[in-house]
Amino acid sequence: MTLQIGVIGTGAIGQDHIRRLTQTLSGAKVIAVNDIDAQRARGTIAKYELDAKLHEDPHSLIADAGVQAVLVTSWGPTHEAFVLAAIAQGKPVFCEKPLAETAAGCLRIADAEQASGRRLVQVGFMRQYDKGYRALREVIRNGGIGEPLMLHCAHRNPTVGESYTASMAITDTLIHELDVLRWLLDDDYISAQVVYPRRTRNAHAGLADPQIVLLETARGVRIDVEVFVNCQYGYDIQCAVIGETGTASLPEPSSVLLRSEARVSSRILTDWKERFIDAYDFELQAFVDGVKGRGLSGPTAWDGYAAAVAADSCLLAQKSGKVETIAMQKRPAFYAPD
Amino acid sequence: MTLQIGVIGTGAIGQDHIRRLTQTLSGAKVIAVNDIDAQRARGTIAKYELDAKLHEDPHSLIADAGVQAVLVTSWGPTHEAFVLAAIAQGKPVFCEKPLAETAAGCLRIADAEQASGRRLVQVGFMRQYDKGYRALREVIRNGGIGEPLMLHCAHRNPTVGESYTASMAITDTLIHELDVLRWLLDDDYISAQVVYPRRTRNAHAGLADPQIVLLETARGVRIDVEVFVNCQYGYDIQCAVIGETGTASLPEPSSVLLRSEARVSSRILTDWKERFIDAYDFELQAFVDGVKGRGLSGPTAWDGYAAAVAADSCLLAQKSGKVETIAMQKRPAFYAPD
Amino acid sequence: MTLQIGVIGTGAIGQDHIRRLTQTLSGAKVIAVNDIDAQRARGTIAKYELDAKLHEDPHSLIADAGVQAVLVTSWGPTHEAFVLAAIAQGKPVFCEKPLAETAAGCLRIADAEQASGRRLVQVGFMRQYDKGYRALREVIRNGGIGEPLMLHCAHRNPTVGESYTASMAITDTLIHELDVLRWLLDDDYISAQVVYPRRTRNAHAGLADPQIVLLETARGVRIDVEVFVNCQYGYDIQCAVIGETGTASLPEPSSVLLRSEARVSSRILTDWKERFIDAYDFELQAFVDGVKGRGLSGPTAWDGYAAAVAADSCLLAQKSGKVETIAMQKRPAFYAPD
Amino acid sequence: MTLQIGVIGTGAIGQDHIRRLTQTLSGAKVIAVNDIDAQRARGTIAKYELDAKLHEDPHSLIADAGVQAVLVTSWGPTHEAFVLAAIAQGKPVFCEKPLAETAAGCLRIADAEQASGRRLVQVGFMRQYDKGYRALREVIRNGGIGEPLMLHCAHRNPTVGESYTASMAITDTLIHELDVLRWLLDDDYISAQVVYPRRTRNAHAGLADPQIVLLETARGVRIDVEVFVNCQYGYDIQCAVIGETGTASLPEPSSVLLRSEARVSSRILTDWKERFIDAYDFELQAFVDGVKGRGLSGPTAWDGYAAAVAADSCLLAQKSGKVETIAMQKRPAFYAPD
Numbered sequence A, B, C, D: 001m002t003l004q005i006g007v008i009g010t011g012a013i014g015q016d017h018i019r020r021l022t023q024t025l026s027g028a029k030v031i032a033v034n035d036i037d038a039q040r041a042r043g044t045i046a047k048y049e050l051d052a053k054l055h056e057d058p059h060s061l062i063a064d065a066g067v068q069a070v071l072v073t074s075w076g077p078t079h080e081a082f083v084l085a086a087i088a089q090g091k092p093v094f095c096e097k098p099l100a101e102t103a104a105g106c107l108r109i110a111d112a113e114q115a116s117g118r119r120l121v122q123v124g125f126m127r128q129y130d131k132g133y134r135a136l137r138e139v140i141r142n143g144g145i146g147e148p149l150m151l152h153c154a155h156r157n158p159t160v161g162e163s164y165t166a167s168m169a170i171t172d173t174l175i176h177e178l179d180v181l182r183w184l185l186d187d188d189y190i191s192a193q194v195v196y197p198r199r200t201r202n203a204h205a206g207l208a209d210p211q212i213v214l215l216e217t218a219r220g221v222r223i224d225v226e227v228f229v230n231c232q233y234g235y236d237i238q239c240a241v242i243g244e245t246g247t248a249s250l251p252e253p254s255s256v257l258l259r260s261e262a263r264v265s266s267r268i269l270t271d272w273k274e275r276f277i278d279a280y281d282f283e284l285q286a287f288v289d290g291v292k293g294r295g296l297s298g299p300t301a302w303d304g305y306a307a308a309v310a311a312d313s314c315l316l317a318q319k320s321g322k323v324e325t326i327a328m329q330k331r332p333a334f335y336a337p338d
């Protein structure tokens, strides 16, 4: 049977998810859309020739009997209310990151979900569906390099706009590492420290770039993540796991090997959308399949909460220059990984 | 609307294509199946929970009014008849390679298709949909390495069964190179020569393995393709294009980079099905999308004919030890690439 | 003319240097040796068929009129006295690292050298002569990656013996990075911090392994050096420089590329002596050539002092867990790089 | 003791060898030089501050009692006479390739050397001393990839001058592969075929470039060597050995790994002199050490003969377009490898 989906927020990511649900993925159909900018919602229906109802109000979309599952791709601050509303209707909801603006908001969602008795929330941390990270995780779990002891990571963007602030280095950029590295190590963070290298002259005034975030996990794994958002040369994600008997590194995107002008070279991506493009497909197909039968298995509300708590400590560490503790509530059995 | 598809031949590839049409791809539904082994056809319907009619006879499936497009995944020798029958019904048909057992058979299909007035046939040369070959083709077309002058290729399987014969090295293994290299260079072959290196002790008696096939194209490009089907170490496809100002090589499959036991290493696939698994998805999605609107754009009946002609000359060259000419009829305008 | 050299300390490194002076390098001859273990000195003369005088006492060797230059390859604590004695005789002296046991000892040597009016001391930091580090330095100086902002380094040994202590991770292992990274960046350190990841089960009891040393330079470059001396998989030196517009990494040792057992792989060295074997040749040939004509240009007594000061702060940081300042006296003009 | 060497031919390679004998290598001294251009010989003595006698006539140099060993680095056609003259004097002689202009010339030298009763001749095929080829040979001999079955090689120069002729592709360029591949496989050639791909527009008129030389060995190994002397992008030597259980490829020259402008890349050399610069040092040090004691072990007069015979057949094949046999006399026991 085809899952009937309602989408709140038809901006960049919203339209991208509507495109893949309609043209690429299997077993789902977008039958309702809403955007605070109704004109944009109407344009989206036309652009993707959707047989979908335009809701004036997001809450009426969530309540629409025809809507079996909700996609929340509106601005971050609006996510909490829509997710809670969907849970209230007992409807599965895929929510783009961040799950909520604050750790507390995430907890409210987690509480509501547990109260509902079944998993209804999947958060849009697509990296957990990336083939490269999955292969890396398998090497670790198979004991291929012994117990992980250290991680050396880097999240580099070519450039960011004037509107990009130092805190967005945590909430918009590092947030993906904060989620995926917990999942990779099956571990939790206990502290964060931020150090500022010499500033690049290519960062707009007022933005400290690059930053290095030093994390420690409960099992003692030391993680360094370089966040460099004006690196100029490309969109480059690095993750090397150093274990007791070996090291394993995230695969580089596949590329033609070129010999030209005295260099042998491969391509580095420049557009972040290309880097995890397959992962977006897998995460949404998993959501559709999960709702229709086997149950949700993707990033949980608790993962959303954990990323939010870690982000909060990193934001503190950015200002204090000190090692800030990262303390989470005990994970409820409800969110124990299967 | 959802394309209603009938499948003839529910063996290894048939079931694989049924799986992806049903669970992975978008806009199609398998509503009729046939296999000479009815029991296997019935098993397939159950296995993939198909809402599909079991036809006793393949020709009744083709004639079934509900069937809008046909998939031919039966044994090679049966393909020609089924494709001709589908064309006779004016129904688009995706036919696994080989299109027909002989060049003449392919010409009969091409003639029938031209007589029908529109493109109805797509041949299952999935490598034309592989991201790596497409990126390689783009580098060549963008002039990144100047005019192509030489190709150094290799098609290596870990092992083959006792039933594998020397001629299958051409009709089953090299056939993929014969198709994809023409497409890659947008050129046609004019000669083939086969040389036999020292035999590996790991080939079963009677099989000359490896073989090197030397091809020349109309534009003078020299191609060497190593066909080594008992190479032991993995399933490894290599293709290096040497141009006037540089060289470009087919991307290696993406892999975790491991440092362990004094080696830094990446994975080589061992299962041929994994190597072009995405390409099978893209080729069938393109067939479904093509039938539903924009028209077929994949490998044509003429590509099937060209591969068959080249294969015939290679089979001759295997025995003669001489340089055998490869002569094709002039390509009809009907098959001019858009 | 052939430089007449006297060697104090015919142990592992002493004999290795005697071998290369005699059989590989050009323009030098070992004509006097001394070792506190006279028996070992005598054995060395025989082993390398040296036409050399055996001195009972190191100071008599230094004073020997026939000795034009001195090589100090005895135990660390004995270096300072022998170097000062050579300077007193106005004789050039190549001293293996460490130059002296303490920063103060190094300063005493620097003062004596300046008082002598000419460069007489070269310290055995062979990495400054490694082709890889030199190529990396050139990329940085040519502006190939913009101003350096961060360094991600690793110094990994397969295993160390029971006698290896945590402080030796600084004085024996990290000491090489402490020297070469200053030289690479043409910069000085201002602080050091040591963090301890989870301990490997392969380290002998009482040894904290691995350790991560975090350094900051005067120009704000942030450096992380992973010191992991029981990494099991090999002897692996990594150094990635992250600049404003790109990154440049220390070359991997050249290796045959092997495809075997489903892996494509290259060799990782396991013996530290092999990793910089060419650099030992270049540093000693430079010493011989420098003495005979153009003057010494290798690592100076000041480099010895700088490494000692940094090492002292790292040793403090190991215990304090705090960020320790690294403060050096102002570099005398005498030691300004040409 | 120091080997007293006389050098005939102080051109490009002659001066390069004089430089390394004088400034880099150990145990030798150039005490006599001759060049048909006396002015250039005199200039060389001054340039390298040689304590050497200028001989008006090459034969007087060979006869000079002070000359213990001869280096022949004059034009190819003059080599045979000088080598025979040295043998006549019982003096060891290092002769740059080609040993002689014809196979017959090489046989005359081999006969003279055997008549003298001891190994006196080393030919300047420096690749046998290259660390990369030696490591590749070791992998083969250790059975790391099973019996070798095929070799895929390439010898690519960026550009050649107007004076470069098609036959020089064999006598000047391919000659190095003809020697090193025999040595690599410990095998002899039995046939050669030359095929001409489409011509690059970057070759000067009249030069067929690139060429592909197909060789077969006595043990049935099939070798393809691409000779492309106007490849534009760099000086690039490739050699992949395909064995029964794996493949092994010649190491790439070590290089800084750069991430810049959306490419991750390594350097490709452009100057042929840099590619085997270490090998030239090793081959001459081996000659000096061999003469002084352990006896010559490098490329023999027989290797010179074998390369000449193979070259002759390749020159025939260039014109005939047919498979030309390569037939050598039986190797005398005198030249059996130790």
Ligand SMILES: NC(=O)c1ccc[n+]([C@@H]2O[C@H](COP(=O)([O-])OP(=O)(O)OC[C@H]3O[C@@H](n4cnc5c(N)ncnc54)[C@H](O)[C@@H]3O)[C@@H](O)[C@H]2O)c1
Residues within 6 Å of the ligand: A008, A009, A010, A011, A012, A013, A014, A034, A035, A036, A037, A040, A058, A073, A074, A075, A076, A078, A096, A097, A098, A124, A125, A126
């Ligand atoms: N997973 C990823 O890699 C990734 C990448 C980019 C963005 N995102 C997240 O996706 C979300 C959307 O990002 P975007 O780039 O598409 O932003 P966008 O501004 O392009 O789109 C947001 C859309 O939501 C609509 N909207 C905002 N508030 C609304 C409300 N109250 N009710 C209905 N519609 C509302 C806006 O009008 C807009 O059309 C953000 O939370 C962002 O963090 C995730």
Ligand SMILES: NC(=O)c1ccc[n+]([C@@H]2O[C@H](COP(=O)([O-])OP(=O)(O)OC[C@H]3O[C@@H](n4cnc5c(N)ncnc54)[C@H](O)[C@@H]3O)[C@@H](O)[C@H]2O)c1
Residues within 6 Å of the ligand: B008, B009, B010, B011, B012, B013, B014, B034, B035, B036, B037, B040, B058, B073, B074, B075, B076, B078, B096, B097, B098, B124, B125, B126
């Ligand atoms: N593109 C590729 O990479 C690729 C890979 C493997 C096979 N193939 C091609 O796909 C085709 C099938 O290969 P396979 O490996 O699935 O073989 P298979 O033997 O596993 O499956 C063939 C199926 O067709 C059925 N069949 C045979 N003749 C029939 C007939 N006359 N009517 C109805 N059903 C009939 C058989 O009973 C069997 O179930 C072959 O032509 C093969 O060359 C292509």
Ligand SMILES: NC(=O)c1ccc[n+]([C@@H]2O[C@H](COP(=O)([O-])OP(=O)(O)OC[C@H]3O[C@@H](n4cnc5c(N)ncnc54)[C@H](O)[C@@H]3O)[C@@H](O)[C@H]2O)c1
Residues within 6 Å of the ligand: C008, C009, C010, C011, C012, C013, C014, C034, C035, C036, C037, C040, C058, C073, C074, C075, C076, C078, C096, C097, C098, C124, C125, C126
């Ligand atoms: N640059 C490098 O990579 C490197 C590597 C290893 C050692 N080293 C340094 O080289 C030095 C020697 O190290 P090693 O491994 O050869 O040690 P070793 O113990 O093998 O050799 C030291 C030799 O010095 C002799 N000796 C000690 N005190 C003496 C004295 N007072 N007078 C005369 N002889 C004396 C000892 O008898 C011994 O033979 C040390 O300072 C060490 O730090 C440098």
Ligand SMILES: NC(=O)c1ccc[n+]([C@@H]2O[C@H](COP(=O)([O-])OP(=O)(O)OC[C@H]3O[C@@H](n4cnc5c(N)ncnc54)[C@H](O)[C@@H]3O)[C@@H](O)[C@H]2O)c1
Residues within 6 Å of the ligand: D008, D009, D010, D011, D012, D013, D014, D034, D035, D036, D037, D040, D058, D073, D074, D075, D076, D078, D096, D097, D098, D124, D125, D126
């Ligand atoms: N092994 C290699 O990679 C390599 C590379 C380049 C050249 N070579 C070989 O080295 C030899 C010299 O090459 P080159 O590039 O130095 O050439 P070159 O022309 O630069 O030098 C040759 C020198 O020999 C002198 N000469 C010629 N005939 C003479 C004679 N009869 N008596 C005395 N001197 C004479 C010439 O005046 C000239 O100075 C050639 O045989 C060439 O094939 C080998």
